[in-house]
Amino acid sequence: MPQNVLEIKITDSGPGISEDILRKLFGKFVSWGSKTELNKKGTGLGLFISKSIVQGHGGDIVAYNNENGIGASFVIKLPIRKKR
Numbered sequence: 001m002p003q004n005v006l007e008i009k010i011t012d013s014g015p016g017i018s019e020d021i022l023r024k025l026f027g028k029f030v031s032w033g034s035k036t037e038l039n040k041k042g043t044g045l046g047l048f049i050s051k052s053i054v055q056g057h058g059g060d061i062v063a064y065n066n067e068n069g070i071g072a073s074f075v076i077k078l079p080i081r082k083k084r
Contacts (some may be wrong), residue, residue, distance in 0.1 A: 004080040005059075011073040016065040025063050026051040054078065
């Protein structure tokens with residue numbers, strides 16, 4: 001990743017993401033509700049598509065549970081390129 005990077009961090013204060021889901025979060029057809037129930041409404045493609053778009057622009061996206069045990073965070077890093 002180049003030195004000039006735009007970093008976007010989104011943090012919530014919800015229940016966090018179960019470790020089982022967190023490991024495969026950006027895969028196809030993975031969806032979740034709370035730590036105890038699966039989300040029956042979504043297709044599980046949103047984060048897979050998001051990661052594909054971000055990587056297509058030379059960046060990366062990660063998710064993790066916050067250290068304080070409250071909520072989760074997503075971090076998107078994209079390279080900043082100068083116009084030619």
